[in-house]
Amino acid sequence: MGSSEDDKVVAVIMVGGPTKGTRFRPLSLNIPKPLFPLGGQPMVHHPISACKRIPNLAQIYLVGFYEEREFALYVSSISNELRIPVRYLREDKPHGSAGALYNFRDLIMEDNPSHIFLLNCDVCCSFPLPEMLDAHRNYGGMGTILVIKVSAESASQFGELVADPDTNELLHYTEKPETFVSDLINCGVYVFTPDIFNAIQGVSSQRKDRENLRRVSSFEALQSATRNLTTDFVRLDQDILSPLAGKKQLYTYETMDFWEQIKTPGMSLKCSGLYLAQFRLTSPNLLASGDGTKNATIIGDVYVHPSAKIHPTAKIGPNVSISANARIGAGVRLISCIILDGVEIMENAVVTNAIVGWKSSIGRWSRVQAEGDFNAKLGITILGEAVGVEDEVVVTNSIVLPNKTLNVSVHQEIIL
Amino acid sequence: MKALILVGGFGTRLRPLTLSVPKPLVDFANKPMILHQIEALKAVGVTEVVLAINYQPEVMLNFLKEFEKKLEIKITCSQETEPLGTAGPLALARDKLIDDSGEPFFVLNSDVISEYPLKQMIEFHRGHGGEASIMVTKVDEPSKYGVVVMEETMGKVEKFVEKPKNFVGNKINAGIYLLNPSVLDRIELKPTSIEKEVFPEIAVENKLFAMVLPGFWMDIGQPKDYITGLRLYLDFLQKNSSSKLATGSNIIGNVLVHESAKIGDGCLIGPDVAIGPGCVIEPGVRLSRCTVMRGVRIKKHACISSSIIGWHSTIGRWARVENMTILGEDVHVADEVYSNGAVVLPHKEIKSSIVNPEIVM
Numbered sequence: 001m002g003s004s005e006d007d008k009v010v011a012v013i014m015v016g017g018p019t020k021g022t023r024f025r026p027l028s029l030n031i032p033k034p035l036f037p038l039g040g041q042p043m044v045h046h047p048i049s050a051c052k053r054i055p056n057l058a059q060i061y062l063v064g065f066y067e068e069r070e071f072a073l074y075v076s077s078i079s080n081e082l083r084i085p086v087r088y089l090r091e092d093k094p095h096g097s098a099g100a101l102y103n104f105r106d107l108i109m110e111d112n113p114s115h116i117f118l119l120n121c122d123v124c125c126s127f128p129l130p131e132m133l134d135a136h137r138n139y140g141g142m143g144t145i146l147v148i149k150v151s152a153e154s155a156s157q158f159g160e161l162v163a164d165p166d167t168n169e170l171l172h173y174t175e176k177p178e179t180f181v182s183d184l185i186n187c188g189v190y191v192f193t194p195d196i197f198n199a200i201q202g203v204s205s206q207r208k209d210r211e212n213l214r215r216v217s218s219f220e221a222l223q224s225a226t227r228n229l230t231t232d233f234v235r236l237d238q239d240i241l242s243p244l245a246g247k248k249q250l251y252t253y254e255t256m257d258f259w260e261q262i263k264t265p266g267m268s269l270k271c272s273g274l275y276l277a278q279f280r281l282t283s284p285n286l287l288a289s290g291d292g293t294k295n296a297t298i299i300g301d302v303y304v305h306p307s308a309k310i311h312p313t314a315k316i317g318p319n320v321s322i323s324a325n326a327r328i329g330a331g332v333r334l335i336s337c338i339i340l341d342g343v344e345i346m347e348n349a350v351v352t353n354a355i356v357g358w359k360s361s362i363g364r365w366s367r368v369q370a371e372g373d374f375n376a377k378l379g380i381t382i383l384g385e386a387v388g389v390e391d392e393v394v395v396t397n398s399i400v401l402p403n404k405t406l407n408v409s410v411h412q413e414i415i416l
Numbered sequence: 417m418k419a420l421i422l423v424g425g426f427g428t429r430l431r432p433l434t435l436s437v438p439k440p441l442v443d444f445a446n447k448p449m450i451l452h453q454i455e456a457l458k459a460v461g462v463t464e465v466v467l468a469i470n471y472q473p474e475v476m477l478n479f480l481k482e483f484e485k486k487l488e489i490k491i492t493c494s495q496e497t498e499p500l501g502t503a504g505p506l507a508l509a510r511d512k513l514i515d516d517s518g519e520p521f522f523v524l525n526s527d528v529i530s531e532y533p534l535k536q537m538i539e540f541h542r543g544h545g546g547e548a549s550i551m552v553t554k555v556d557e558p559s560k561y562g563v564v565v566m567e568e569t570m571g572k573v574e575k576f577v578e579k580p581k582n583f584v585g586n587k588i589n590a591g592i593y594l595l596n597p598s599v600l601d602r603i604e605l606k607p608t609s610i611e612k613e614v615f616p617e618i619a620v621e622n623k624l625f626a627m628v629l630p631g632f633w634m635d636i637g638q639p640k641d642y643i644t645g646l647r648l649y650l651d652f653l654q655k656n657s658s659s660k661l662a663t664g665s666n667i668i669g670n671v672l673v674h675e676s677a678k679i680g681d682g683c684l685i686g687p688d689v690a691i692g693p694g695c696v697i698e699p700g701v702r703l704s705r706c707t708v709m710r711g712v713r714i715k716k717h718a719c720i721s722s723s724i725i726g727w728h729s730t731i732g733r734w735a736r737v738e739n740m741t742i743l744g745e746d747v748h749v750a751d752e753v754y755s756n757g758a759v760v761l762p763h764k765e766i767k768s769s770i771v772n773p774e775i776v777m
Binding site: 022025026029399401402403404414416 | 426428431432435759761763764775777
């Protein structure tokens with residue numbers, strides 16, 4: 001099919017749902033994960049504003065299991081701010097990511113797009129979408145997958161792929177293999193032509209046929225590995241990418257920038273830092289600065305919401321993000337942390353390697369800290385909404401659920 | 417007659433159960449905690465109950481509409497916008513508590529489970545003619561609480577001592593009060609403690625009297641005490657309305673089973689067990705000292721003791737769950753898994769054994 005530069009593009013961002021992601025607790029007890037701020041902006045804001053750089057972007061759809069009202073405000077404000085139509089679509093039941101795309105195909109095809117981007121919201125990267133689209137057009141296939149090289153040890157947590165070094169064609173794909181296949185992994189960002197819908201439908205009908213066959217032969221029923229999947233549940237990785245690898249339909253585009261998955265609160269602190277570092281390059285005016293004279297001393301990449309108030313004797317950074325209406329008192333030291341809306345940090349307190357929840361209060365000379373291992377269960381200290389830490393109390397490597405007050409020090413604990 | 421139930425607070429000590437419903441609606445012996453109190457109040461002629469809340473009013477209000485109709489008692493809410501302590505909420509609800517009758521009103525603490533001898537309390541209050549009556553209960557370790565020092569014959573209260581280091585008495589505040597409307601004149605609409613500010617003032621004027629609570633008493637605001645409280649409550653039921661308890665060859669001791677629950681063959685249930693509505697207990701299951709909330713399925717050959725299983729959870733075949741395991745709503749324990757004191761947040765699957773007490777988020 002001929003593609004002209006005027007052809008429209010639609011982007012679909014998968015945002016997941018409330019009961020599926022328990023790994024983001026306790027923060028997800030108060031806010032849908034996609035709306036948790038990284039580098040001062042909601043998580044989903046980063047792929048959305050990356051989409052804005054795509055020429056002829058017609059529409060962005062957010063697809064998930066959350067109630068519509070949880071996204072209503074955000075969607076309306078971001079549509080306004082970026083002047084692109086953004087709409088939230090709620091899945092009534094799980095379809096798998098390919099199945100979800102297929103489920104909403106009529107809406108997606110309304111603008112008659114020539115290309116469709118599919119992105120996972122909980123991916124932290126530079127989203128080189130226009131470059132990916134150009135590469136995809138050159139390859140001329142049905143789909144292009146964003147890929148990145150990682151260490152051999154960590155590769156097995158992801159989908160591993162093998163690509164042709166000259167043509168960049170996807171030769172082989174396998175999800176979370178037990179043995180080493182490749183250090184090139186699937187970033188969870190894809191661009192497709194509308195042929196993808198035919199491919200998905202193909203999988204659905206194949207499954208329907210197999211089901212019909214099963215009714216005839218019960219041996220077939222015992223054999224079928226997909227016997228638990230309904231016909232409209234189609235996974236992108238196992239059901240589309242794996243079978244189509246090596247058939248000159250799918251290609252890869254490698255990113256040399258950063259890439260992380262944001263599955264846990266600890267990782268959100270790491271990714272907030274990655275985005276702040278990215279702002280340093282792309283929009284340094286978003287970052288704070290100060291030398292202790294009129295404003296607080298700022299070290300490294302720091303984001304401060306315009307409504308936050310910081311005492312000039314405080315020292316902030318590196319990797320600190322301070323949200324709306326927070327108040328940081330005299331002599332406070334903040335290192336590698338996310339301070340959420342309405343938090344009050346009193347004089348001479350220290351916060352390092354932590355996330356301090358909305359409206360929490362941190363007392364004088366108290367210390368909220370952690371060892372800083374983003375992957376460990378208690379590697380980053382997390383305080384939920386409205387947690388009070390009294391004067392001089394030390395909180396180390398701990399997680400505190402909302403509405404608790406700590407008047408004694410805690411170490412390596414989860415406080416419900 | 418009117419009553420105020422102090423509900424305030426987030427119920428954090430009863431997490432993970434209170435992550436799904438507000439504390440007063442957590443079931444105890446197959447009935448929402450607060451319903452035990454509302455029924456006791458209705459039984460002595462209270463016609464209006466005010467709930468002093470500061471959290472999740474929408475959930476509470478829905479529940480209340482349902483029970484207002486069933487119980488034929490008026491239930492209203494008084495919502496704190498800032499924490500008012502233990503006395504402030506009374507000032508906030510003043511207009512609802514006072515009417516022309518000049519009758520005294522009850523104040524109950526919502527975490528408390530007891531026999532609620534409210535009729536005797538009314539007679540006691542009339543008898544001494546003072547301004548305020550409080551229930552006190554005898555405990556083994558008084559220095560964990562606030563002790564009420566009182567004179568033995570009339571029960572006149574002399575003073576309150578908070579967590580005393582030396583023995584001054586073994587009676588503590590049971591959280592049940594009967595107050596004359598004039599008490600409200602002593603309380604300003606600001607964060608105030610009834611034990612530290614209001615009662616001492618009344619005691620000094622020799623107008624505060626304490627009655628020793630006959631029967632059992634428990635603050636069930638945390639899981640350990642909830643389980644002990646169930647034992648005391650079922651013991652009380654056995655002495656007073658034993659027809660409510662289950663009987664049969666597969667029942668040991670005091671066991672409460674909702675009529676819609678199903679129990680299979682070869683089970684051994686009890687002592688001190690409560691099984692909620694819609695539960696399915698499959699054959700060969702052993703349950704002791706535990707609460708099984710609405711809609712739970714316990715599969716064959718499983719064994720559960722000293723634990724609380726939250727609404728709509730499932731326990732797999734041959735699973736063993738014990739030692740203060742608390743499962744939130746919709747938690748699924750796989751077959752053959754062992755849980756020693758796991759505390760599990762709602763909507764989780766437990767696929768491997770938990771050998772030491774831990775919190776699963």
